[in-house]
Amino acid sequence: MSVLxxxxxxTSLVIGGVEYHALREISLSVAEGETLAVVGESxxxxxxxxxxxxxxxxxxxxxxxxxxxLDAVQIEAASESVMEHIRGAKIxxxxxxxxxxxxxxxxVGEQIAEPLxxxxxxxxxxxxxxxxxxxxxxxxxxxxxRYNSYxxxxxxxMRQRVVIALAIACRPRLLIADEPTTALDVTVQRQILDLLxxxxxxxxxxxxxxxxxxxxxxxxxxxVAVMYGGDLVESATVKELFRSPxxxxxxxLLASLPRVDRDLSELASIPGRVPALINMPxxxxxxxxxxxxMERCHTMPPSVAVGESQAHSVRCWLHVQGGEDAAEx
Ligand code: SF4
Numbered sequence: 001m002s003v004l005x006x007x008x009x010x011t012s013l014v015i016g017g018v019e020y021h022a023l024r025e026i027s028l029s030v031a032e033g034e035t036l037a038v039v040g041e042s043x044x045x046x047x048x049x050x051x052x053x054x055x056x057x058x059x060x061x062x063x064x065x066x067x068x069x070l071d072a073v074q075i076e077a078a079s080e081s082v083m084e085h086i087r088g089a090k091i092x093x094x095x096x097x098x099x100x101x102x103x104x105x106x107x108v109g110e111q112i113a114e115p116l117x118x119x120x121x122x123x124x125x126x127x128x129x130x131x132x133x134x135x136x137x138x139x140x141x142x143x144x145x146r147y148n149s150y151x152x153x154x155x156x157x158m159r160q161r162v163v164i165a166l167a168i169a170c171r172p173r174l175l176i177a178d179e180p181t182t183a184l185d186v187t188v189q190r191q192i193l194d195l196l197x198x199x200x201x202x203x204x205x206x207x208x209x210x211x212x213x214x215x216x217x218x219x220x221x222x223x224v225a226v227m228y229g230g231d232l233v234e235s236a237t238v239k240e241l242f243r244s245p246x247x248x249x250x251x252x253l254l255a256s257l258p259r260v261d262r263d264l265s266e267l268a269s270i271p272g273r274v275p276a277l278i279n280m281p282x283x284x285x286x287x288x289x290x291x292x293x294m295e296r297c298h299t300m301p302p303s304v305a306v307g308e309s310q311a312h313s314v315r316c317w318l319h320v321q322g323g324e325d326a327a328e329x
Contacts (some may be wrong), residue, residue, distance in 0.1 A: 003071060003173045003206035004030040004053065010065035011230075015279065022048050022061065022231045026301070030174065030206035035197075037221035037238070039253070040297045043274040045230035046210045051183045053208070054085040054091060071173045089119040092167030092205070094196070096179040098159035108162045109147030109221070112169055119170045134165040138195060145216070157188035161195070168199055175200060178210040193220050196246050214253070218242065223311070226250045229274055229285030232303070236312040239283040246306045246314040248290050286315070292318055293299045 007314055011023040023045050030036045038046045041239060052055050053068055068075040071090055082184070087093070095101055103111055113127035113133055114217065122130060128147070136163040150245050151159055151216045161181065167175060177196060179252050181189035197220055197326035200207045217224050224241050226234040226249065234247040252270045272289040283298040296317045303315045 001113040002029040002069075003030050003032050004028075004051070004208065005069045006049075006066070007069070008066035009049075009052060009063065009068060011048055011057065012064040012149060013063055015060065015278060018278075019064075019229065020276055020280070021064075023052065025303075026066070026232045027303070028225050028232060028235060030171075032206055033201060033204045034223070035207040035209050035221045037199060037211055037217040037224045039211060039214065039217055040227035041274055042212075043229075043276075044227040046227055047178060048230065049207065049227070050178050050210055053174075054093065054176065055080075056087075059067060061253075067244060082246055082270065085119065088115050089139055089170040090173050091146070092165050092170075092172035092175045093175045094160070094175065094180045096182045098156065098183075099151060101163045104151055107148050107150055108154070109149075112162070112165050115166070115169050120125045128307050130217060131169075132164075134169055135162070137168075137199075138162075138165045140165070157184055157192065160188075160192055164192070164195065164199070168203060168205075171203055172205060175205050175207045176210070177207060179212065180209075181216070182212070195215065196220070226253070230277070231285055231300075231315060232318065233286065234312075234314045237306075240312050242311070244307060246312070246319060247286075247316050248292055248318070249286050250314075252289075 006028045009023055009026040010021055012019050023036050026049065028036065038049060040046055052063055053075065063076040067153050070086065071258060073086060107130050109128065112131040116122045117124065117128040132143045132147055135146065140146055140158060140161050151162065170287050171255060179194050182198065184192060193216060196207065208275065211217060221280055222240050223237050225232055226247065228249045233244065234250045235240065241250060242254065245254050256270060270289055275281065275285065275288065283300050287293045287297045294317065301315050301317045302314050304319050306312050306319050
């Protein structure tokens with residue numbers, strides 16, 4: 001059962017009176033209890049996708065085509081008050097830098113208790129009790145005492161645990177984790193990712209895990225969506241993607257990573273860089289960096305199924321029957 005379903009999504013930005021498509025024809029879904037990792041270099045549209053799902057686009061951006069459905073609610077058609085409730089109760093969010101999600105002048109306990117009162121209608125006393133239980137669940141030691149501590153009194157890893165407690169407080173259907181461990185040291189990264197796995201399974205939440213790190217994908221995701229220049233270029237199970245990547249960009253990403261724990265922002269072996277939004281090519285947006293580029297690639301390729309399972313799809317003319325011939329003919 002899908003918790004999140006994104007169907008033919010286009011998100012556009014207006015810059016200097018001109019409309020640019022920051023996301024083009026994105027379709028994906030996240031099932032209950034499943035983790036979908038979204039990967040790609042910086043500027044590939046991963047965070048724009050997260051913002052589109054959360055209804056938190058900047059004023060110059062809007063969903064201009066397609067649908068985002070979260071637990072039967074159509075996000076692109078929802079009012080701001082409905083979205084506020086959805087963000088508080090149905091979507092949990094964990095970002096790279098926990099301090100940005102926390103209020104420095106409120107105790108961490110008060111911050112966790114607040115949505116419990118606002119969205120679940122708990123009394124002050126009940127919310128305090130539930131907040132302490134949540135702090136224990138995310139393994140913050142001496143939770144009852146630390147309820148009264150301020151964010152600056154916690155380490156980076158403990159702060160991220162507070163943010164996770166806040167994110168799961170109202171038992172959301174979807175957890176969006178955008179580079180949740182990038183700012184943390186390696187041991188703490190593993191603990192936080194294991195904690196997210198445990199909570200996702202226990203709470204039957206779907207998780208959209210946005211990451212630069214292919215080691216995180218290999219160890220913590222069920223399926224993976226590879227993005228490039230605002231396009232979803234390949235979608236597969238983690239096993240299929242690592243075993244037989246089909247898109248030239250996915251292949252280059254994996255070939256560039258002798259060790260899966262390397263970060264995609266460090267890639268040097270794919271010449272060039274992701275084009276700026278105002279300079280995106282019309283057709284396949286990878287064309288300037290692709291060793292297989294051909295005439296046909298000046299038009300946008302369709303997304304087609306490849307391999308053994310229907311769950312593996314790729315957006316590239318090389319995989320369209322007759323695509324290569326037509327280009328050469
Ligand atoms: Fe390369 Fe063409 Fe495929 Fe794009 S569509 S990845 S340019 S072969």
